[in-house]
Amino acid sequence: MTSLAALLVLGVATATLPACASDDPAPAFQPGPSATPEALPTGNQGATPAGRDGLGGPGASKSPKPADKVLAAGNPNGKATVPAEARAVDTSKPTRTIGTGTPASCTSAAVVKAVAAGGVITFNCGPAPVTIKMTATAKVRNANGPKVVLDGGGKVTLSGQGQRRILYMNTCDEAQGWTTSHCQNQDHPQLTVQNLTFADGNSTGDEAEGGGGGAIFVRGGRFKVVNSRFVRNRCDRTGPDLGGAAIRVLSQHDNKPVYVVSSTFGGASGQGGSCSNGGALSSIGVSWVVLNSVLSHNEAIGSGANPAKSGTPGGGSGGAIYCDGNEFTVRIAGTIIENNKANEGGGAVFFVSNNRTGTMKIENSTLRRNPSGKFETQGFPGIFFLGARNPTVTNSKLS
Template sequence: MRNPTLILCATALLAACSSPGRKAPVIHDPPPVVCEAPAGPVDVSTPDHVVGDGSAGSCTEGALREAAVQGGIIVFNCGADPVVIPVRQTVVFTTDAVVDGGGLVTLDGGSAARIFLLDANYNVTTPVLTVQRLAFRGGAAPRTGDDTADGGGAIYRDGGSLVAIDCDFIDNHAPATGQDLAGGAIYAFGGGSTTLVGCRFEGNSASDGGAVGSLNGDLIVVNSVFTGNAATGSDGNPGDGGCGGAIYQDGADERTAFCGVTIRGNTAGAIGGGVFRVSNDGTGTFTMERTAVDANTVTETGGGNAGGLYLQGLDLHVVDSTISRNEAHYNGGLWIHTCQVRMTNTTVAGNSAVGSNGGGLWLSGAPTGLLLNCTLADNHADADGQGAGAVFGGDTGLVLQNTLIVGNTGWWGPGCSDTLGDGGGNLQFTGEAPCTAQVTVVDPLLGPLGDHGGPVETLLPSATGPAVGAGTDCPASDATGRTRPIPCTSGAAEP
């Protein structure tokens, strides 16, 4: 099983072995570069192992497996054309390794096998497996498994650390139901961190975390796109899963960081159509910058919640981001439970709670903190007997400042169910179900949600409207990246 011949690559063959300029049909151009990447592609100009001798037929699963045993820098020499390498038995890594496909190589599990396993000790951060310029397709973890080790259709990280750069993960799958059975594409368990840069995740599914699952490890995602992934379980956590249509992360003091990420059109069976992140002891951190969480859905009728994101027990920072067009029975946009909150230049717009309260935000467990220069607009909670189109729950421990609450709707009230804290500069229209005791009731004349420059969609107030100059103690820039004047405009974006 581990005896294929390894071909050592001479310097003259390096261009054929791994050229970043080439693209396989399934490998898309990398997503837009919005944020500075925490890691770039590893230099593979002096590889330790080369899979193949210049022909497509020489690039085999066996040759890759033999290289993986030894680790180091692994590249491919499969000819000038894109190549698909079938993988029918998981390739195992136990030492530091870099696998570079040069934009030409697709590893295909054929819906029969997980593709890669990083096998390390649960509580250590090494070894590090780096995969770059590769496509992973058709990976399949055991479809009827009931253990965390049965997650991760394309890659399962058991300890150690994983870095994926400029990779595609397409149609990979893990068990469809069960608690903590996560990561249709990637499941990271314990140990160190998982860092994803410039990657695309499409059409992956698992009980939790349709694309990515992480349990007791850090998760950093930069300049990446998640579309059409599904968390297929039900009943939540604890329960049979269905948490986090794109991303599921559970644990304690781990770090979560998103920057320049698009999470769009994903579905979950229970909680968090886009993202589910829980810190069980309240010590975790969650940072989201210049990120769009859009058009995600929780499909469970009569019980599903948090169409966009469910966040619990976290030190929470959301900056220059938009949460839009998400839908669930309870709470359409963002559910915040027992968090310390700092949201700045953030738009929550067009979300719907189709059967209950809280179209935009649902606040439970008395979260505290500040919403600074945010826009809560056109969110809906219109079912019979329901309301709080903008915000359900909360108290004066969560302060609104320079924030617009506009165009929200609800059966018994369009604004907020409870009185939140007031830092000044807040405008609401209409004034029914006021969100703070001192809110100014006036129409800021917002335009539609759309591309007005910058990394995410925003709504712009009228340049001659009452929001202009209403804000104090403002951020230096707005959600589009433009410098704010003093005094600034209330809301996420200047006109």
């Protein structure tokens, strides 16, 4: 445990280090003794299946033209440059389409089937916005890709109905198929969600891979989010290192970042996410680039921090963002993070690099009204930070 003197040097407003020590018993996320099979089949990753409409067979009708987007997400005043690899995927020629033009044709079963089949997926649910009530979690099959794109056209909400996680990808889950002998570091599948709303996801009680990820759970491959909304998602209320009411990510290929672009997490009172840690985003050893987005009204509701203080269940850090691990980076640009709160530390952002190599940059952003219940780093309101050096703040307001 870090001494009081050391903490004072770091400018932390508490005498107890509420973060993982280097020997933190957090999940190692190794696949186990049988998870390195020899000569596993990889499937035909490069082939693009024939287009299908409604998932009922080869589609005779042309894929619908992308609808005028009705989804308003992200920070419209954010001016951060979006790199090419972080932009929306072209879905004008989809691999498959969910629905045949009516809301009734857009079902949970159709979503589950399409995600398992992979490829570029769009929706044809009629002209009006539609909510698809998920009765099962849609799971990516690791051999079906390498790209898996889910594009709601700005009119589709996927709802977990407060009962289940909505979307799941895990390259080290044997049930989804192993496709390499190094599942913890492979470049596929590459999952993109865009122009979608994820509502009322709930992973409470799901302990696989340490839990978390109320709306989306990802381990391995690559992942990005573009022009999407996340509202009222949940994961377990307590626990020292689980989190991500909206999104939980464990490992990305070659430590490349998760991109979150022009997206909203919460956005209004009563719409935010709630979890032990990370009311919006959570990860271990994963880098993030958050561009032109809004994270507000999210909560970290655990108690006892990490490692859990004696007599407590642990958690309560990172009202909006919770990041733990060793070497990773976080860049926040053109983004508003406001009105989030944490019972313990980091009302906006909790960032702990155990080996003190991690860095964080905040550019052209506003962080305000993000109360930290018990501790934060002096001079950085709403942030608890342990890394290589203090966060770099450029043309931004922290209050």
